[in-house]
Structure formats: C-alpha cells, structure tokens
Amino acid sequence: MKKIIEVELKTRSAALAECKTQMLAIGHFSDGKKPLPEIIELCKKLGGAIEQVVKLGDFKGKTGTSALIYGNNHIGAQRVLIVGLGEQKEATIDTIRQAAALAANKAVGMKAKTMAVALHRAFGAKFEPGLLAQAMAEGIYYGSFRYDEYITSDEDGRTDSLVVEVIDDNAAKTKQLEDGLFKGAIIGKAQSYARALANRPGNVINPPSLAAEAKKLARNTKGLSCTVLDEKQLAKLGMGGILAVGSGSKTPPRLIIVKYSPKGKASKLPTVAFVGKAITFDSGGISIKPAQNMEQMKLDKTGGITVLAAAKAAAELKLPVNLMAIVPSAENMPSGTSYRPGDIVTTYSGKTVEIQNTDAEGRMILCDALHYAVKQNCDVIIDVATLTGACVVALGTFMAGLMGNNEQLNKDLEEAAKTSGEKVWQLPCGDDYAEEMKSKIADLKNSGGRWGGACTAAAFLRQFVGDKKWAHLDIAGVDCFEKPTASAAEGASAFGVRLLTTYLMNLTGGKKRK
Ligand code: BES
Numbered sequence: 001m002k003k004i005i006e007v008e009l010k011t012r013s014a015a016l017a018e019c020k021t022q023m024l025a026i027g028h029f030s031d032g033k034k035p036l037p038e039i040i041e042l043c044k045k046l047g048g049a050i051e052q053v054v055k056l057g058d059f060k061g062k063t064g065t066s067a068l069i070y071g072n073n074h075i076g077a078q079r080v081l082i083v084g085l086g087e088q089k090e091a092t093i094d095t096i097r098q099a100a101a102l103a104a105n106k107a108v109g110m111k112a113k114t115m116a117v118a119l120h121r122a123f124g125a126k127f128e129p130g131l132l133a134q135a136m137a138e139g140i141y142y143g144s145f146r147y148d149e150y151i152t153s154d155e156d157g158r159t160d161s162l163v164v165e166v167i168d169d170n171a172a173k174t175k176q177l178e179d180g181l182f183k184g185a186i187i188g189k190a191q192s193y194a195r196a197l198a199n200r201p202g203n204v205i206n207p208p209s210l211a212a213e214a215k216k217l218a219r220n221t222k223g224l225s226c227t228v229l230d231e232k233q234l235a236k237l238g239m240g241g242i243l244a245v246g247s248g249s250k251t252p253p254r255l256i257i258v259k260y261s262p263k264g265k266a267s268k269l270p271t272v273a274f275v276g277k278a279i280t281f282d283s284g285g286i287s288i289k290p291a292q293n294m295e296q297m298k299l300d301k302t303g304g305i306t307v308l309a310a311a312k313a314a315a316e317l318k319l320p321v322n323l324m325a326i327v328p329s330a331e332n333m334p335s336g337t338s339y340r341p342g343d344i345v346t347t348y349s350g351k352t353v354e355i356q357n358t359d360a361e362g363r364m365i366l367c368d369a370l371h372y373a374v375k376q377n378c379d380v381i382i383d384v385a386t387l388t389g390a391c392v393v394a395l396g397t398f399m400a401g402l403m404g405n406n407e408q409l410n411k412d413l414e415e416a417a418k419t420s421g422e423k424v425w426q427l428p429c430g431d432d433y434a435e436e437m438k439s440k441i442a443d444l445k446n447s448g449g450r451w452g453g454a455c456t457a458a459a460f461l462r463q464f465v466g467d468k469k470w471a472h473l474d475i476a477g478v479d480c481f482e483k484p485t486a487s488a489a490e491g492a493s494a495f496g497v498r499l500l501t502t503y504l505m506n507l508t509g510g511k512k513r514k
C-alpha cells in the first residue's frame with residue numbers, strides 16, 4: 001500500500017534568483033504596488049517573462065490562481081510559480097495558507113521533489129514571521145496530500161516526498177520562521193493523519209479497527225494514553241444510545257477515550273473534552289438512506305477522527321492543558337438486530353429517547369459520550385459531528401454550524417476560526433428548539449419537525465451537558481471536498497483539526513483572550 005507523501009520543511013537564507021530548486025513559489029497581490037527588489041531582480045533575470053504574463057492579462061493575482069514560468073540559465077529554479085494573493089487589504093493569515101497549499105498541490109502535480117517558497121515575503125510586516133511560517137507549513141501539508149493508498153497501478157508515478165525550503169535573505173527572522181514551521185508541521189501532519197484515516201472505507205474502518213488505530217496513535221505519541229470500552233462494558237455502564245445504534249452491525253460499537261496530560265503539571269491545568277461522532281458508515285439503518293451518494297457516508301466518522309488528530313497535535317505541541325478526546329463509534333446498519341423506529345432507548349444519563357428515525361443516529365451516540373464527558377469533571381466540552389443535512393442546507397459547504405450554551409466559548413471558537421481559516425457560523429439551539437424534541441411517551445425523541453434540523457439536533461444534545469460550558473460544531477457540510485480544488489485533493493478535509501488546535505493554543509496562552 002502506498003504511503004502518504006512525506007514532507008520535509010527547512011529554512012534557507014538565499015537570494016531568490018540563486019535558489020536551486022525544481023519549483024520556486026512567490027506571491028503576488030492583485031493590487032500589488034512595487035514588487036520587492038529581489039523579485040525585480042528575478043524578473044530581470046527571467047528576461048521580462050513575469051511582467052509579460054501580467055501584462056497579457058493571463059495572471060491577475062486573484063486568489064486561487066497562479067502562473068507558471070520556466071526558468072533559464074540565469075536563475076537557479078527550474079520553474080517559478082507566481083501565486084495570486086488577491087487584494088492586499090483583504091489578506092488574512094489564511095491567504096498565505098491557501099497560497100502555500102496551491103503551490104504544494106502544483107508541485108506534487110508536476111512531480112517536483114523540491115520546492116522553494118518565498119510567499120511570506122509579499123506580506124511584509126502585516127503578520128509575525130512565525131505565524132506566516134506556521135500557516136505556510138500547514139498549507140504545504142494540505143496541498144501536497146493525496147489519498148491513493150489503494151491505487152495499485154503506478155501509471156501516474158507520483159513522488160513520495162517533497163522537500164520544501166522557506167527562503168528569506170534576512171537571517172534575523174530564521175528562528176521565528178523555524179518555530180513557525182515546527183508548529184505548522186505538527187498541525188499539518190495531524191491534518192494528513194485525519195484525512196487519510198477518514199478517507200478509508202467502511203470495510204476497513206469499523207468501530208473496533210478505529211479503536212485499534214486510536215490505540216496505535218497513543219502508543220506512537222508521547223503524552224497520549226487510550227482506553228477503549230467494548231460492547232460489554234458499554235452495556236454495564238448503561239450506554240443505551242451507543243448500543244442501540246451499533247446493534248444492527250456485525251462490527252460492535254466502541255467508546256474510545258484518548259487522554260493527554262502534560263508531564264508533571266496536570267493537576268493545575270484546565271481540562272477540555274473534545275467529543276467526536278464516529279459513525280464508520282451511516283446507511284441510515286432501518287430508516288435507510290437513498291442509494292445516491294450513500295458511499296459518502298463512510299465520512300460520517302470525521303468528527304471522531306478530527307478530535308483524535310487534535311489530541312495528537314496538542315500532545316506534540318506539548319500544550320499546557322489536560323485534554324480528553326472522547327469518540328463514540330458505531331456502524332449504523334439495517335438488519336434483524338437493528339434498533340427500530342418506535343423503540344424507546346434509555347441513555348447513559350438515564351434520560352429516555354423515543355426513536356423516530358434511525359438515521360438520526362449521531363445524537364444517539366453523542367448523548368452518551370457527552371454525559372460521559374460531564375462525569376469526567378471537565379471544564380469545557382466541545383463536540384464535533386457530521387450531524388445534519390439541515391446544516392448543509394443552511395450554511396452550504398463553506399462554514400461549520402456553531403451552537404452552544406456559553407457566549408465566551410462561542411467567541412473563543414470564532415476567534416480560533418479566524419486564524420485557522422476553518423470558518424464557523426453561529427446558529428441557535430435554545431428552548432424553542434428543545435421543545436420540538438419532546439416526546440409524548442419518553443423524555444425526548446430523536447428527531448424534531450421538518451424545520452431547523454441543525455438547531456433541533458443541537459438542542460437535543462444540549463439536554464445532556466448539564467451546566468457545563470459546551471459548544472457543538474456541525475461539520476456535515478465541510479467534512480469533505482466533493483471535487484478537487486486549487487489547494488486540496490478531493491475527499492476528507494480534516495475540518496476542525498486546525499480550529500480545535502488553535503482554540504487550545506489560544507486558551508493556553510499563545511494569544512491573549514478578549
Ligand atoms: N450523517 C448524517 C448527516 C449528514 C448528511 C452528513 C449529509 C453529511 C452529509 C446524519 O446521521 C443524518 O442522517 N441526519 C439526518 C437527521 C434526520 C433523520 C433527523 C438528516 O440530516 O437528514
């Protein structure tokens with residue numbers, strides 16, 4: 001089986017024109033004023049080729065676009081890729097992340113094994129060098145990622161490694177750039193880990209094999225430990241929600257708990273719980289889904305995988321926080337042993353739920369996991385789930401739905417969304433919506449009326465967090481790319497890995513909280 005492309009990141013202080021590399025990536029704002037002297041130098045050596053692409057209007061500097069110019073014997077690079085950065089005043093830290101992803105995507109597409117990157121130079125002093133480097137590193141991992149571990153033919157002959165040098169002639173910035181690259185590489189690797197695992201199909205990843213992956217992750221990552229509850233232990237604890245959803249499948253459900261605590265200081269630090277939905281395949285169960293696009297439902301485990309990857313990043317960054325990644329996992333299948341519409345399920349919290357639709361299974365596994373988190377005495381709970389089609393209708397494929405019971409927590413997540421480039425939008429989940437989830441014959445039902453499905457689902461979850469600070473991210477619309485984009489291969493997006501890691505970095509003093 002093919003391994004994912006390995007990325008190596010370094011810094012180098014050199015002049016652009018001298019860089020020996022298979023591809024040199026530079027940035028260009030659409031309203032760019034006078035270019036940097038070293039870019040002018042590069043232009044000269046290229047004999048006016050860069051000016052020509054701009055003059056002809058072939059390249060306007062818009063985001064998501066680029067122009068390729070071939071090198072000559074006056075410069076060291078075989079190719080120069082000019083990447084559009086859009087309007088200068090609109091630029092955010094995500095602009096450079098996306099530009100770096102585009103460049104890495106192109107490099108892999110051209111089978112380049114080496115790339116030199118100077119994208120950050122165009123940004124001047126707008127952002128700290130460390131932040132720019134971190135975002136570039138994240139982007140480079142993102143754009144170079146391919147999911148092809150099951151492709152046995154080698155027609156394409158893709159490279160298996162990409163060595164990237166970040167070029168700056170100001171040696172005083174090197175330390176900051178290196179620190180940023182170090183952080184960005186950790187987050188980038190966590191993203192790639194999540195994307196590879198999430199893309200694996202339902203015949204490979206089921207609850208027990210996902211649990212084995214989590215155990216392996218904990219074994220291979222300093223600071224992590226992993227506990228797995230099997231179906232017998234779930235029954236003993238009374239986790240009726242997880243058991244009901246898993247009852248139709250040959251592969252039994254699991255509750256996976258991955259813990260991280262920094263060495264020695266655990267007792268003084270806050271404890272955060274990330275809860276992630278991991279339905280390894282969602283057929284809908286007895287309330288079966290239509291055949292069209294059902295194969296996409298192998299991605300119904302992305303919430304769970306995101307929180308595992310965030311735990312990996314937190315441990316490798318050695319963040320001063322206690323973290324618990326809690327992942328309820330089941331396969332939702334129709335069979336003679338499945339749970340049925342009309343069933344009344346007693347959940348871990350003791351609350352009873354009337355099943356109206358077996359396809360509303362995410363909330364049934366999450367309610368047990370959320371109650372488990374509450375019992376663990378954590379300070380904050382954030383859950384991540386591909387929970388509702390309604391959220392996709394409301395927000396499309398660009399932003400995750402953010403719901404919760406604490407204004408400060410929502411704000412902190414919005415702040416993290418800004419830097420991480422993983423966008424969120426607040427939706428309500430208050431009492432009006434909770435009213436919709438009341439059953440006549442049980443405490444709750446698992447499906448509300450026709451309207452506001454993302455909000456009623458969140459209002460259901462809210463019943464299980466007591467008075468804990470809680471936020472819920474509905475990632476149903478952002479968990480994958482249906483088609484390849486300028487900066488990403490199609491398939492799982494690992495949405496939330498950057499967002500959650502950034503949230504933790506901000507919380508633990510990386511940045512002042514407002
Ligand atoms: N996993 C789905 C939600 C989903 C839909 C994710 C589309 C990604 C893309 C979830 O389990 C589901 O089936 N939700 C139902 C709930 C309904 C039955 C109340 C839905 O949204 O239709």
Ligand code: MN
Pocket residue numbers: 282284358359360361362
């Ligand atoms: Mn479903």
Ligand code: ZN
Pocket residue numbers: 279282300359361362386387
């Ligand atoms: Zn689902």
